[in-house]
Amino acid sequence: MKDTLTAGAPVIEAKGLNLTFQTGDGPVHALKDVNLTVNRGDFVSFIGPSGCGKTTFLRCVAALEHPTGGSLTVNGMSPDEARRKRAYGYVFQAAGLYPWRTIAGNIALPLEIMGFSKAEQAERIERVLDLVELKGFGKKFPWQLSGGMQQRASIARALAFDADILLMDEPFGALDEIVRDRLNEEVLKLWAATGKTIGFVTHSIPEAVYLSTKIVVMSPRPGRITDVIDSPLPKERPLDIRDSREFIEIAHRVREGLRAGHGDEV
Amino acid sequence: MREKALPVLAVLGIIVVIWYAAAVWMNSTWVYDQAERAGTTVSFAEMVPQTMAQERPLLPPPHQVAAELWKGVAGQAVTSKRSLVYHGFVTFRGTMMGFALGIVFGVAMAVSIVRFRVMEMSVMPWAIISQTIPIVALAPMILTVANQLGIDSREVPKAIISAYLSFFPVLVSMVKGLRSPDAMQLDLLKTYNASEGETFWKLRLPASMPYFFASLKVAVAAALIGTIVGELPTGAIEGLGARMLIGSQFGEPLIMWAALFAAAILAGLLILVVGAVEQMARRRMGVPA
Ligand SMILES: Nc1ncnc2c1ncn2[C@@H]1O[C@H](COP(=O)(O)OP(=O)(O)O)[C@@H](O)[C@H]1O
Numbered sequence: 001m002k003d004t005l006t007a008g009a010p011v012i013e014a015k016g017l018n019l020t021f022q023t024g025d026g027p028v029h030a031l032k033d034v035n036l037t038v039n040r041g042d043f044v045s046f047i048g049p050s051g052c053g054k055t056t057f058l059r060c061v062a063a064l065e066h067p068t069g070g071s072l073t074v075n076g077m078s079p080d081e082a083r084r085k086r087a088y089g090y091v092f093q094a095a096g097l098y099p100w101r102t103i104a105g106n107i108a109l110p111l112e113i114m115g116f117s118k119a120e121q122a123e124r125i126e127r128v129l130d131l132v133e134l135k136g137f138g139k140k141f142p143w144q145l146s147g148g149m150q151q152r153a154s155i156a157r158a159l160a161f162d163a164d165i166l167l168m169d170e171p172f173g174a175l176d177e178i179v180r181d182r183l184n185e186e187v188l189k190l191w192a193a194t195g196k197t198i199g200f201v202t203h204s205i206p207e208a209v210y211l212s213t214k215i216v217v218m219s220p221r222p223g224r225i226t227d228v229i230d231s232p233l234p235k236e237r238p239l240d241i242r243d244s245r246e247f248i249e250i251a252h253r254v255r256e257g258l259r260a261g262h263g264d265e266v
Numbered sequence: 267m268r269e270k271a272l273p274v275l276a277v278l279g280i281i282v283v284i285w286y287a288a289a290v291w292m293n294s295t296w297v298y299d300q301a302e303r304a305g306t307t308v309s310f311a312e313m314v315p316q317t318m319a320q321e322r323p324l325l326p327p328p329h330q331v332a333a334e335l336w337k338g339v340a341g342q343a344v345t346s347k348r349s350l351v352y353h354g355f356v357t358f359r360g361t362m363m364g365f366a367l368g369i370v371f372g373v374a375m376a377v378s379i380v381r382f383r384v385m386e387m388s389v390m391p392w393a394i395i396s397q398t399i400p401i402v403a404l405a406p407m408i409l410t411v412a413n414q415l416g417i418d419s420r421e422v423p424k425a426i427i428s429a430y431l432s433f434f435p436v437l438v439s440m441v442k443g444l445r446s447p448d449a450m451q452l453d454l455l456k457t458y459n460a461s462e463g464e465t466f467w468k469l470r471l472p473a474s475m476p477y478f479f480a481s482l483k484v485a486v487a488a489a490l491i492g493t494i495v496g497e498l499p500t501g502a503i504e505g506l507g508a509r510m511l512i513g514s515q516f517g518e519p520l521i522m523w524a525a526l527f528a529a530a531i532l533a534g535l536l537i538l539v540v541g542a543v544e545q546m547a548r549r550r551m552g553v554p555a
């Protein structure tokens with residue numbers, strides 16, 4: 001299965017995607033006519049003001065939400081099917097670790113559900129703890145870790161079962177900027193080491209530009225895509241790339257896209 | 267420890283003082299009556315000592331209750347029918363059976379209510395109504411029905427009455443606990459394609475444990491009250507409830523008060539033990555000490 005998917009092949013394909021929530025105050029058009037192709041190995045950021053449908057799009061990919069129109073495929077399958085094939089790991093804004101389980105126990109959670117043997121669980125836990133630089137913290141309980149470490153543990157949990165796609169919804173939104181910088185660097189390293197396709201929601205322009213190969217700019221009411229930017233930045237990105245001319249140009253284009261999307265509301 | 271003990275001791279001291287004052291006041295009637303009948307008068311100073319050692323005081327003073335309690339606990343073989351240890355054990359046994367039954371029923375009902383919406387709409391209202399019926403009215407009926415069914419042992423109806431009171435706090439807490447996981451935690455399990463059973467065992471049940479243990483203290487106290495009420499109706503000869511009733515019916519206030527205090531001590535011990543179990547469970551579940 002995996003070998004047939006070569007790098008650059010489409011992994012997520014949305015065509016004319018629509019999603020309308022029926023609420024007490026009438027319908028909310030969360031996604032309108034969204035067209036997007038994410039290729040294997042891409043690092044895609046979704047950026048836009050809150051309420052523009054970033055979370056909703058990611059949840060559609062994860063089959064946690066079901067579109068009311070258009071088509072969406074993940075690895076060529078329906079999102080529901082893709083989930084059954086363990087196509088993705090999902091990282092929520094809050095780490096959401098179980099307080100009654102150790103860090104290792106939390107990472108074991110998906111592995112237990114997916115039926116990995118005890119020995120394989122242990123081996124995978126070690127590997128992903130290493131990957132997120134939490135080696136030696138397996139026996140600690142969540143409350144013994146800082147917020148940034150907890151979020152790293154939740155990323156390890158999403159990585160443990162070897163999904164090709166990693167979906168992250170503002171994973172560092174609740175953390176301070178210094179911790180965020182460190183974690184951004186680590187996510188890039190992790191991406192380079194694993195070759196996964198990553199979907200990353202943020203509302204920080206520097207974060208989006210620093211991380212992504214593709215930046216999807218969205219705007220609200222109705223939630224839609226206003227610009228898709230393919231980043232010319234190299235794959236190798238030291239933190240000071242943020243002072244380069246290219247970086248600033250992309251950031252500028254993102255800002256323009258956000259402003260255009262906002263129309264006269266700003 | 268000291269800071270904790272001091273306020274408690276202070277309150278205890280105040281209670282003892284008020285108790286003595288009340289004993290003097292209530293028991294003085296009898297002293298004055300006796301004097302009047304004998305055609306003599308008693309001064310206040312003469313009256314006070316006479317209120318402290320009556321055989322059938324309206325309100326026995328603390329030291330008399332303590333002496334009776336001591337006599338009941340240490341004064342005879344624990345197998346004697348006059349031993350408070352014996353009666354206390356009978357009540358304890360009944361409480362444990364009712365408590366266990368209450369936990370089983372409470373948890374089972376909570377699980378089915380959380381699992382099936384119809385159960386919530388059909389069972390929950392009845393569970394609430396059940397708690398509005400005064401148990402003292404219901405207890406004799408349960409005993410009679412049990413008797414009609416040919417159940418000779420008093421243990422069974424006692425356990426049912428006790429469980430009737432103790433299942434409710436467990437039910438309410440468990441429903442709340444099983445529903446405590448938020449949408450994000452449930453979504454996380456969905457992304458793993460977890461079955462409903464896995465969601466229950468790996469998320470809902472462990473998440474409900476703090477609620478469960480918190481309810482146990484209330485439930486064990488309720489189970490004790492249920493057991494004592496189950497021992498009250500006439501015919502019972504064993505248990506602290508029966509001792510209280512015998513004391514009151516045969517005009518032996520000392521027996522009644524000693525049984526009352528034995529019950530209070532039993533309640534305190536039960537709550538201490540449940541509290542210790544809760545602490546142990548919390549530590550095992552990784553809660554910071
Ligand atoms: N379950 C839901 N029911 C109704 N409305 C929803 C629901 N989820 C999201 N919405 C609405 O859809 C719009 C997009 O939300 P969301 O995707 O969460 O935005 P973002 O993540 O970009 O901030 C918002 O207007 C939000 O109120």
Ligand SMILES: [Mg+2]
Nearest residue numbers: 054055056169
């Ligand atoms: Mg969001």
